[in-house]
Amino acid sequence: MNFSDNHLLSLVIWLPIIGGALVLLISGSHRPSVARWSSLLVSLLTFWVSLSLWTRFDRSGSDMQFVERQPWIDRFNIEYFLGVDGISVPLILLTTFLTIIVVIAGWRVIQTRVAQYFASFLIMEGLMIGVFCALDSILFYLFWEAMLIPMFLIIGIWGGPNRVYAAIKFFLYTLAGSLLMLVALLYLYNASQGSFDVLVFQQLPLTSSVQTLIFLAFFAAFAVKVPMVPVHTWLPDAHVEAPTGGSVILAAVTLKMGAYGFLRFAMPIAPDAAHELAWLVIGLSLIAVVYIALVALVQRDMKKLIAYSSISHMGFVTLGFFVFDTTAMTGAVVQMISHGFISAAMFLGVGVLYDRLHSREISVYGGVVKVMPMFGFFMVFFAMANAGLPGTSGFVGEFLVILGAFSVSGVYASIAALTLIVGAAYTLWMVKRVIFGGISNPDVEALKDLDCRELGVMGILALAVLLIGVWPSPLLEVMEQSIANLLAHLEITKL
């Protein structure tokens, strides 16, 4: 056993962070190409290291794996405690994979303060992986909050015209939610006689009223991040204003952090409250699934449409969690991964058009397929995946969630299944207006099709979506044991 075997998680976390700092240092503001190539190198290296998480992960093990534990602030019993289970491993891989995509996607588009742009993404990558690995709640909180800073800068510096408003709204919304979580963590520290260990929190007996309060505090933090219905309004703003890379990471990974928080914190720490308040979460999820999908239908801005579609899809994820059924929860986790790829691809697609015509308005486009056949092909493919067409990853997640929900309540399942109609409606209608039809104006006529770089990015994402769609079993195997454990834990009352 050498260093990299014992500290695999630390390596995956700190490699991009240190790499990002180095990119900032060595390339400065005058050598953008150095920044581009070194960031690509760092992101590839991180992905390569993270692959060994996938290969060496023990599918049958029920404990946390690759555990690293070091005392840190011993007066408060805060530890540097990392570990992963079958739910976090796919999310880590999703993060490292998409960071490469984002680096390539920003290759030519970003021309101002290039080094800062790439460094922000690399540092954010490390912080997000940290969120998925941390088993000490203060360490988790540290990564969770620190991640806001690079995202804030990405939206605010490279974003659209209304970027400042969006960036500050994003930051304050998330901060307000997270601080309530901090109160809950501090309370749990006292209740557990001085520990910040998440696994200890999960075993801690709590009374019913305390559980409800703790659950609501966590709910505030995670619901903002997911985002769930009443607190979702930051997302359309942030998405629309963020640069393409920012939207990709925001939709593909950041939102998953909220969902992951439910699985790691809110539900296992307060299982009775989770059961008791399931109606609330399910209700809000169903509202997201149906109502937000309808809102998406009337959007004129492509990015806004995809942003609302993200909220609607994340509603599926939370629905899958709170029906407490193995199939549904598996489906929800698959949906997290699948939505990561699909939303990334959709935002990249809009980014491709935006780079060329500097507009995201649906009405500006029309008949794009006639001048950009390859682009048209990919957009239609991803739109189908977004609508949950069988054979794509979108279908697997949604189908499993509906199936699981059906075994609990036919009403939930029927309402959720409406999305297959509305979802298809808003995505396909957008595709129809943008991709098909007559060529609307001379600008569109002058569009150039995808170049090699864009083609590669789109192609590899399409491959991933297809692969999960037709052969999801490797993904399911990884998470199977962890989900079974989690559900077994949720059945045991803590009162």
Next chain:
Amino acid sequence: MTLAELNIGAVLPEIVVSAMACLILLVELITKPHKSCALAWPLTAVSLLVASYLSLEQLAHPLGSALNGLVVQDGVSAVLRAATCLAAAVVLFYSRAYSLERGLWRVEYLVLALFGVVGMMTMIGSSHLLTLYVGIELLALCLYGMIAMQRDSVAAAEAAMKYFILGALASGLLLYGMSLLYGLTGSLSLDQISDATLTNLAPSSLPLTLAVVMVIAGLLFKLGAAPFHMWVPDVYEGSATSTTLYLSAVPKLAAFAILLRLLISGLGGWLEIWQDVILVAAVLSIGLGNIIAIAQSNIKRMFAYSTISHMGFLLLGFSTAGELGLSAAMMYTLIYMFTTLVAFGVVLALSRPGFECDQLDDLRGLNRRNPLLALMMLVAMFSLAGIPPTAGFFAKLFVLEAALEAGFIEIVVVAILFAVVGAFYYLRIVKLMYFDDPTPHLLSASSYGYRPLVGWALGVNALLLVLMIPWMGSILNWIVASL
């Protein structure tokens, strides 16, 4: 009593600094006047560093009570004295170029700063109301002088005057409280006051309550905590930025020390009288400071209100009166000082001949003009806002945790809510630096009023705010051990 029994070594750092201050005054008479402080500045720096080293050295072998019980020399005084001297040296180092350009870099200025340090060290080591008061007044007189030294500035004169009058009022309150304490206990020594209060006096006694409240009012004024905060913004704004830096960063350590000496060592037995008063002041400071800071357009005023809110957090940790809360408050003060140095250091670096960086708008587009300074300011802002991964987050975390352990759950929630409010105005600075375009008059000035060495020092200072995190546990243990 022989000289050896006096334990005069306990005040060695004070002796060094005062002797050097006198020496510097003499030396400057001999050297040529047109070379401003060519000799005085190195001597000042050396004496501060030596005093800092001597104080730290005392950490290993504390002498306890010395000079007939007038001063005490323990772990806290070693740490805080060392930090005070070091901070004063850094402050002078950062503000040198700025003061030089504005004709403030005179030997009297340095000597006043040195005597101010002596005053603070006296406050830190006091175990007697007399030493305590002498220390407070020595510091205050030096500060009045430093502010008023910019004599052609109306704002500075006004600030000095305001500070002086209100400061005298506060001293009066403090002295009145002290005299009542003396009348009640028959002693000025904090140890004897502590014994007397425990044995002889009921907490419900009106004179005792009056004395404690008077003393606390005086202390809160010196600390700049609500509701005795009125002077802070005006004085911060009116003073030259170099003086503001000195004023905002350095004396907070001594302020923490006098709270510790008076309320814990002296009146620790009467927690029930003063705990609520301190808690109310803490909540008021956090709330008022954070809300009013939003409305400011002047950097120095904004920092003044932000300081008020930080003093609230200090008081919150302090009000728990437990070992944990006190160490959290001490840690908070140290980290606050460390962060303020960066924030004001950047503001000083941005000012140059003929241009005063004092409006928030002067920070516009800093990332375009000077990305490194912008990054340092960014780190300082997030640290002040208490957002990870900066030291400021841990400072807040420790205080809140201590307060929660003491059972102040509602106050913790209120403090956290105001922290969100506070995040807004710190974010606004980040927004100005990173998202906004610089206005033309800002772009036209190409040079900055700082030297490369200062730039490096600022960089290290800012970097440490993040890089010290892995060692946060050891630092906390060290502080707990020193208490």
